[in-house]
Amino acid sequence: MIRGILFHVIPLILPFVVYAVYLYFNKRAGGDKTWRGKSIAVSTVTGLFLMALSLVILGSVSGDSRDGTVYIPPKFEDGKLIDSQVIPAKDKN
Template identity: 30%
Template sequence: MIRPVLTELAIFLIPFVAYALFLIATRSGVLAKTSWPAHLVAKLVLGSLLLVVVSFLLLAHFRGAPPGSTYVPAHIENGKFVPGREIPGTEKPGAGK
């Protein structure tokens, strides 16, 4: 559970890091209060939230098993552990590997 949270946090921080790198490249004061006006921070926050929402949508669309597939839970076969897996809808559980 920690990996998805850290991934979304990293995606949220991308605009802030990009702006900080811009300040470093232009030799402006990265830690100076004048380099981070409220209207700019608000724009960075909105951009960050937009990136997070897009990442959630892409994750929901491209992650997971294909429609119609069947999940076969982890089990023991002949004394060996067989991890859980998804089987496409045309295949029967337990048939083939």
């Protein structure tokens, strides 16, 4: 659940948060900038780009191993706990 939030939602809303903070400090300094269509569009495109980038990074660092090793998690068999195993690629065949 946390991974889903970190890699999907946060990169998407981060540009909006950054721009909102910018508008807040601009308003405190006497500026008159507000949310406009162009700023929302740029924030949306930037957020989508960051989300896609995070998905590419997540896909490249997780999943099956590239060297062919296989992980077998621990399991119960006939009432006994069998430890986990890592089978190297050469022993797999």
